[in-house]
Amino acid sequence: MDAGSASRIAALCQDACRAADAGNWKLAIQSYEKAIALDPQNVSFLLEMGNAYAQGGEASLAVQTYNRALQIDPDSAFVWNNLGSVLLGLGKMQLALECFANAVRLLPNEWTIRYSLGRALGQIGKAREAVEHLASACALNPAFEDAWIVLGNAWQHAGDWDKAMECFDRVLAISPGRAEVHVNRAMVLLNQGNFDDGWCEYEYRWETPAFRAYKSRKLDKPRWQGEPLEGRRILLHAEQGFGDAIQFARFIPELSARGAEVFVEAKAPLKELLSAFVTPDHIIELGNPLPEFDYYCPMMSLPIPLGLRLSSIPNSPYLKVPLGRLNDARSLLERISPGPRLRVGIVWTGNSSHPWNAMRSVPLGQLAPLGRIKGIQLYSLQREAAAAEADAWSEGAPLCLPAESLEGFHRMAAVIQAMDLVISIDTAQAHLAGALGKPVWVMLPPFYEWRWHSHLEDSPWYRSARLFRQQTPGEWTQVIEKVAEELQRFSSDRGACNVPDSQ
Numbered sequence: 121m122d123a124g125s126a127s128r129i130a131a132l133c134q135d136a137c138r139a140a141d142a143g144n145w146k147l148a149i150q151s152y153e154k155a156i157a158l159d160p161q162n163v164s165f166l167l168e169m170g171n172a173y174a175q176g177g178e179a180s181l182a183v184q185t186y187n188r189a190l191q192i193d194p195d196s197a198f199v200w201n202n203l204g205s206v207l208l209g210l211g212k213m214q215l216a217l218e219c220f221a222n223a224v225r226l227l228p229n230e231w232t233i234r235y236s237l238g239r240a241l242g243q244i245g246k247a248r249e250a251v252e253h254l255a256s257a258c259a260l261n262p263a264f265e266d267a268w269i270v271l272g273n274a275w276q277h278a279g280d281w282d283k284a285m286e287c288f289d290r291v292l293a294i295s296p297g298r299a300e301v302h303v304n305r306a307m308v309l310l311n312q313g314n315f316d317d318g319w320c321e322y323e324y325r326w327e328t329p330a331f332r333a334y335k336s337r338k339l340d341k342p343r344w345q346g347e348p349l350e351g352r353r354i355l356l357h358a359e360q361g362f363g364d365a366i367q368f369a370r371f372i373p374e375l376s377a378r379g380a381e382v383f384v385e386a387k388a389p390l391k392e393l394l395s396a397f398v399t400p401d402h403i404i405e406l407g408n409p410l411p412e413f414d415y416y417c418p419m420m421s422l423p424i425p426l427g428l429r430l431s432s433i434p435n436s437p438y439l440k441v442p443l444g445r446l447n448d449a450r451s452l453l454e455r456i457s458p459g460p461r462l463r464v465g466i467v468w469t470g471n472s473s474h475p476w477n478a479m480r481s482v483p484l485g486q487l488a489p490l491g492r493i494k495g496i497q498l499y500s501l502q503r504e505a506a507a508a509e510a511d512a513w514s515e516g517a518p519l520c521l522p523a524e525s526l527e528g529f530h531r532m533a534a535v536i537q538a539m540d541l542v543i544s545i546d547t548a549q550a551h552l553a554g555a556l557g558k559p560v561w562v563m564l565p566p567f568y569e570w571r572w573h574s575h576l577e578d579s580p581w582y583r584s585a586r587l588f589r590q591q592t593p594g595e596w597t598q599v600i601e602k603v604a605e606e607l608q609r610f611s612s613d614r615g616a617c618n619v620p621d622s623q
Contacts, residue, residue, distance in 0.1 A: 129155050136168065145176030163193045167202065174206050182206045197227035201236050208240055213478060216240055224253070231260035235267050242270060245479035245565055245594040247278035265291045269301055277479070277593060279566045279574065281308050299327030310570035313430040318570075319423045334359050334418075344415035346425035350379030353413040357385040358406075360420060361471075362529065363548035365390055366555055367571065367581060368419040370438045371426060372397040383411055392530035396439055430573075433580050437557030441537040449525070449534040456519055457497050462611055465501040465536060465553075466490070466518055467544035479565055480545045482596050484513075489604045490543070491516020495611045501526065501535065501542065501549050541610060543603060546572065554582025561586045561606070563599050 136151035152169035156162065170185035186203040189196060204219030220237035227233055238253030254271035261267065272287030288305045291298055302324035309318030325331050334357075344354055354375060358365035365386055375382050376397075384394050385404045394403050404410060417425070441449075453463055469481040491498050491513060498518035503526050526532050529552060536542055536553050542560040544550040546569055553560035560582065566589055567574045571581060579585035586606075588599050 129158050140172060145172045148172040161192055163189045163196055167199050179206050179210055195226055197223045201233045204236060213244055231257045239270050242274045247274050247593040250274040251278060272304060277567050284308055299324040307570045311574055315429055339416050341413060341416055344417040344425055353381045355383045355413040355416040356419050359418045363551040364420060366548060366551040370434050371422045383413060389528050392528060430580055435581055435583050439555040441534045445534040446537050449538040452525055453538055461495050461497040462540045462614055464496055465499045465539045465542045467501045467547050467549045470547045480568055482545060486596050486600055488513050489600060490607055493608050493611055554585050557584050559584050561588060561603060564589045566590050566593055
């Protein structure tokens with residue numbers, strides 16, 4: 121390469137770096153493209169251009185660019201690592217893991233690479249494997265706080281709360297204001313049943329990016345802290361997922377009993393379901409104008425002013441399906457599958473956008489033993505189409521219900537009430553079944569969500585719930601064997617015939 125080309129390349133790289141520092145990814149890419157045209161075998165330029173594509177939201181072009189680099193140098197650990205990160209963002213988990221594994225093989229003592237692999241393993245429930253790589257990342261760079269946070273999460277999911285808290289406390293000793301670490305501590309404390317400290321720590325959620333939109337709302341009224349409510353109006357807002365809203369709706373009657381006029385702001389699919397607690401005109405669809413009120417409170421902050429304890433959770437069934445709607449659901453099930461078999465609804469996966477969906481979901485094919493139990497008819501309670509997956513079963517596949525019968529949680533509630541049993545992962549359907557008092561068996565990782573309290577086999581939130589946990593993170597075989605054994609007993613005890621609801 122002549123001196124003029126070298127000088128030109130140096131200038132282009134400076135331009136690219138300045139553009140990248142300023143967040144001008146388009147200009148950075150243009151400069152790298154010109155540099156690569158002059159030096160097409162330069163893997164570093166391709167790596168940086170791939171990074172610019174990734175930062176600029178052009179994931180597919182980033183993948184193409186990293187692959188170009190690997191064609192030149194298949195032993196570039198950082199290219200493998202960054203390709204894995206982009207694939208992870210695209211939901212291509214297995215390919216991402218292969219990339220990270222290649223990177224670790226090539227550069228085992230690079231902390232960023234160990235961190236990438238550990239973080240990805242944690243997302244699919246391989247907590248023990250994640251711990252190994254994340255601990256290495258922390259040892260190689262003890263000052264990297266994010267690695268300690270993710271290591272703490274991995275220890276949580278591995279079931280070692282003490283080590284998880286050690287990681288979180290280490291970060292807070294350096295950066296006491298890191299809100300997400302306080303929230304992580306809350307998950308451990310609440311899981312253990314320490315509500316006094318756990319709910320206070322959970323209030324840090326308002327300082328995290330996920331809750332920024334709620335924090336920015338100007339409600340111009342005081343938040344309820346336990347003041348007398350006689351003759352007052354209070355606005356509750358369901359700030360999180362559907363399951364959270366269903367779980368915490370149990371506290372609405374307590375506020376009404378204190379003399380409050382209660383309004384509830386929630387997403388549209390919950391409107392009719394929540395009318396069991398307040399009149400329809402007191403349910404405000406999210407985004408619509410708010411009524412006049414005296415106080416407001418996020419639904420998941422109610423435990424603090426209510427002084428909730430693990431032993432004082434109101435856990436009687438608190439939802440009821442109107443008889444007419446229940447009869448319609450029973451008629452639908454009878455038309456789809458007539459006969460005296462027990463009706464069992466199943467849910468095996470949740471919202472794919474949930475960060476831990478891969479960890480909580482069960483591959484549908486693994487549930488096939490349930491479909492072979494005599495006297496049982498399985499029904500899919502998935503709101504998404506499940507027919508393609510169900511077709512993979514040779515026998516006993518779950519029947520799919522008409523989509524409209526599961527639209528809106530009030531319709532879903534009627535179908536669930538018409539079942540004899542629900543078997544579910546941690547989803548809104550599990551909460552709905554528990555709120556209705558329907559027998560529900562929840563299949564869980566060793567530690568997944570604080571609300572299922574990993575030291576318990578039943579639920580203080582739902583009397584009708586039983587909990588079936590993995591012994592090894594990511595391994596469902598023993599769980600399904602136990603569920604199948606209990607389902608066989610359930611079928612035998614019920615005489616393989618439907619027992620009508622008391623409604």
